[in-house]
Amino acid sequence: EGCRTVGLLAKSMGVQFATLAELFIPTLLKQVGSASSQIMTGAAIRAMYNIIGCTDVGFPRCIHLLLEGYSSKVPPLRLCALNFVTLCCSLWSTDGFDKYQSLLKTTIESGIIDKNPDARKAARRLFWILYDRKSSSNINWREYMQKILKNIDAQSRKTLISEIVTSNGNVISLSCELKELILKFTPSNVGGSTMGVGIASGSGTIPNNTRPGR
Numbered sequence: 001e002g003c004r005t006v007g008l009l010a011k012s013m014g015v016q017f018a019t020l021a022e023l024f025i026p027t028l029l030k031q032v033g034s035a036s037s038q039i040m041t042g043a044a045i046r047a048m049y050n051i052i053g054c055t056d057v058g059f060p061r062c063i064h065l066l067l068e069g070y071s072s073k074v075p076p077l078r079l080c081a082l083n084f085v086t087l088c089c090s091l092w093s094t095d096g097f098d099k100y101q102s103l104l105k106t107t108i109e110s111g112i113i114d115k116n117p118d119a120r121k122a123a124r125r126l127f128w129i130l131y132d133r134k135s136s137s138n139i140n141w142r143e144y145m146q147k148i149l150k151n152i153d154a155q156s157r158k159t160l161i162s163e164i165v166t167s168n169g170n171v172i173s174l175s176c177e178l179k180e181l182i183l184k185f186t187p188s189n190v191g192g193s194t195m196g197v198g199i200a201s202g203s204g205t206i207p208n209n210t211r212p213g214r
Contacts, residue, residue, distance in 0.1 A: 003028070003043035007050030015055040021062050025051065029069045033077035041076070048084055058092025060099075067103050075116050082111055082122035089129045097130075098139045104130065108148055112156045124160050 006024050010017045024047075031044035051059075066088065069081030085107070089097065097104060108130075111123025131145040149157060 003031075003040075003047040007047040010047075010051040010054040013054070015057050017051065017054060018059050018061070021051055021059045022065070025062050025065050029065065029077065029081070032080050033069075033072055033074040045080060048080075049087070052084060052087050053091060056091060056093070058088060058096050060092075060096030063088065063097060063100050064103065067100060067107055070107050070111065075119070078114065079116055079119045079122060082107070082119055082126065086122055086126040086129060089126060089133065101139060101144060105144065105148060109152060112152055112160065120159075124163055127160060128163070 006020075006028070009020065013020070028044045028048050028051075032041055032048070034041070063085070066081055066084045069084070070078050072078055072081070085104075104126075108123050108127050111119055111126070114120050114123065127145055127148065130141050133141055149160065152160070
């Protein structure tokens, strides 16, 4: 009931929930990581989705709380933290993330090689969402994501690219700049069996069934 109340407050208050968000998010993350009860954990996750989805502006001062959640040694919390950050990047104004550029880079690079395959997938989704976002400040997210793409190991890079490349090497609904970048890192025999991949569901977007209700 407590988590449900928090979620309802967030949806009714919108951006005015900012101060309360800073208060409740650490407690909700702790509940997600405790794994003491699936029912309580699920309630905490739903409350988090309601908080994240209650405003398009977002709560920039809470971003570091979500990113710190990924540093936990508890696998379920690490995965949820990545999913929360990904959803924030999808729904909120990117400007709020500018000051956390370095921490986001570390999170993505670590997430891409996480032991949990779902966490790796979430990290790759976060990568493409940030790549496609524009900031009104001097931060060039696209350029920053390109640096990550160049720095990760070959296998991780291949998997990352495969999520938006078809089995014959065609890039779907992407800018010419991104197409050139992907082809640059794609083996010359991409049309052969070395890639053999289809388009991953989502292609960098949050599935509709994970978006919080408005």
